Amino acid sequence: MGIIKFRSITIEVSVIALLFIAFSACEPEEIPKPKPNIIVFMVDDMGWQDTSVPFWYKQTPFNESYQTPNMQRLAADGIAFTQAYATAVCSPTRVSLMTGMNAARHRVTNWTLHKDSLQPMEKNHPTLEFPHWNVNGMSPVTGDSLAVYATPLPKLLNEAGYYTVHTGKAHFGAIGTPGENPLNLGFEVNIAGHAAGAPESYLGTENFGNGKEGKEIWAVPGLEKYQGKNIHLSEVLTFEALSAIDSVVTTQQPFFLYMAHYAVHTPIMPDDRFVQKYLEKGMDSIEANYASMIEGMDKSLGDIMDYLADKKIAENTIILFMSDNGGLSAHARGGEPNTHNKPLASGKGSVYEGGIRVPMLVKWPGKIAPNTQSENYVIIEDFYPTIVEMAGLETVETVQTIDGKSFVPLLMEEEIEAGVPNAPKEEVRPLFWHYPNEWGPEGPGIGASSAVRKGDWKFIYFHADRRMELYNLRLDIGETNNLVAQQSDKVQELARVLTDHLKTVKAQMPIDRITGKQVEYPVDILSSNTVKSEE
Structure with missing residues (x-):
């Protein structure tokens, strides 16, 4: 009886199952949600206040000087990070973006150009001999001892099905190396990107520098159809970027657009x-x-946003806006040098906030609350794991160690409310900068140095004279009050954190020309001073 009942139940269930399958077959299949399009909009040398969008608790005079309505529009649609960081010069930032590595680890610590060669200003420093850093930039293949071998971000995205487009400034590798060409790094399209980090000219009437004898390495390549026309390079790059992605917007293929303007570099x-x-x-x-x-x-940003809206893909497109270092101020600007980022100290090339703190905006429709601010600090190497997570890549393999941390959790916090600043998390994470190099121009904080920020505190160690500086950035954003003498315990703590990082990543240090020895780590200087004081 039990068996019959069992069979009967089985038969009834089977009939129900068959009916369910039949009805289900009549229903339309669920269409998998497409991967989001991702745009990284990178500006060159744009300062923290070079915009009408305030990245502080108040508007500044510089905010009132510039007109950036489309940045305002992006900020209204997304989140502004008020404490976002890059490196002090361009190539280290761009290599960190493409590799997820801190500059001390990838060793592309200065700007690249000529293969196998230090920069001219690094060869005759009066007191320091600089290490042979990775002057050839990054490489997708092994075999170059002066390049960092890494799995590039666009390669991961391309292998995951993304149509990958590079537009504008590349500056990933030296002339004649694999990293020179973005096509070797996983980009399917390269528009105007090569080894040089600046254009010879922004003007179509000057052929973007093409044809100038002796300036060939600076001439912007591949824009012949615009040469001779009265058009600015920023507009040309926008036209070409939108033309490139136009071929896939009607398909299910997602795109990754790296929109890297040469502007506002000299x-x-x-x-x-x-x-x-x-x-x-x-x-x-x-x-x-x-x-x-x-x-x-x-205007380029606005044109891209308008395009996304016109094509009805704005709601499935993430935009990340960033600058590659702080605003230029030591030279080439109007007015008094080293004042163009006040209240931040100094500018490009400096370890002070004016050289490394940058504007950053993120729009992710349906995921983050619009018109918000975050005081959580992030750094350029965080973009790599963040974009990987945004793209939904669950398992990735890289040949390099990833130093960056995804900031997706900072975007998704439930407590974010529109217009309300997002207070920092309790967990305190250190950020690091390392520049065992010489940039050239003079100015406050410009020169070989290492630094760490942890919480509100920032500790700086200058290699040439072993000088140490300590600032509380929440109380002293302008880095005007060096607290080394008053906060010896904090100095010891952060010197240890910085030293441990430099040793862990095997960071290169300069050689002191007088002693012939490597410049000491900061904790060694502190220990030596302690011994001397005890004697």
Whole structure:
């Protein structure tokens, strides 16, 4: 009886199952949600305040000088990070973005150009002999002892099905190396990217520098159809980027667009669409040109956002906005040098906040609350694991150690409310900078150094004279009050944290020309001073 019942139940269940399958077959199949498109919008040399979007608790005079309505639009749609960091110069930032590694580990610690060669200003320093850092940049293949071998971010995305487009400044590898060409790093399309980190000219009327004898390495490649025309490079790059992704927007294939403007790097050349109004405001002519380049970059951002809306893909497109280092101030600007980022100290090339703190915006429709701010600090190597997570890549294998931490959790925090600053998490994570190099121009904080930020505290160690500085950035954003003498315990703590990091990643240190020995780690200097004081 039990068996019959069992069989009958089995028969009834089977009938129900068959009916369910039949009805289910009549229903449309669930369409898997497409992967998000991802745009990294990278600006060159843009300072923390080179925008009408405030990245502080209040508007600054610089915020009031510039007009960036599309950055305002992006900020209204997403989240602004008020304490976002890059490195002090360009190539280290770009290699960190593409590898997820801290500069001390990947050793591309200065800007790259000529194969196998230190920069000229590094060869004759009066007191320091600089290490042979990875002057050839990054490489997707082994075999170059002066390049960092790594699995590039676009390669991972391309292998996951993304259509990968590079537009603008590359500056990943030296002339004649694999890293020179973005196509070797996983990009399917390369628009105007090569080894040089600046254009010879932004102007189509000057052929973007092509044809100038002796300037061939700086001429922007591949834009022949725009040569001779009255058009600015920022506009050209935007046209070409949108043309490239237009081929896939009607398909299910997601795209990764690395929109890397040459602007606002030198040469500071006017964007004729915007410069006149800044001149009429009485702005210094160089600064008016600079402001017009800022607005031209912003127009590019707006054109891209308009395109996404017109194609009805804006809701499935993530935009990450960043600058590769702090604003230029030591040279080539109008007005007094080293003042263009106040209240931040100094500018590009400096370990002070003016050289490393940058504007950062993120828009992720449906995932993060619009019009929010976050005081959590992040650094450029965090973009690699973040984008991997955003793209939904669950398992990835890389040949390099990833130093960056995904900031997706900071975007997704449930407590974020529109317009309310997102307070830092309790867990305190150190951030590191390492520059055993010489940049060239002079200015506060410019020179060989290492630094760590942990919580509100920032500790700096200068290699040439072994000078140490300590600042509380929440109380002293301008780094005006060196607290080394008053906060010896904090100095000891952060010197140990920094030293441990440098040793762990096998960071290169300069050689002292007088002693012939490697520059000491900061804890060694502190120990030596302690011994001397006891004697």
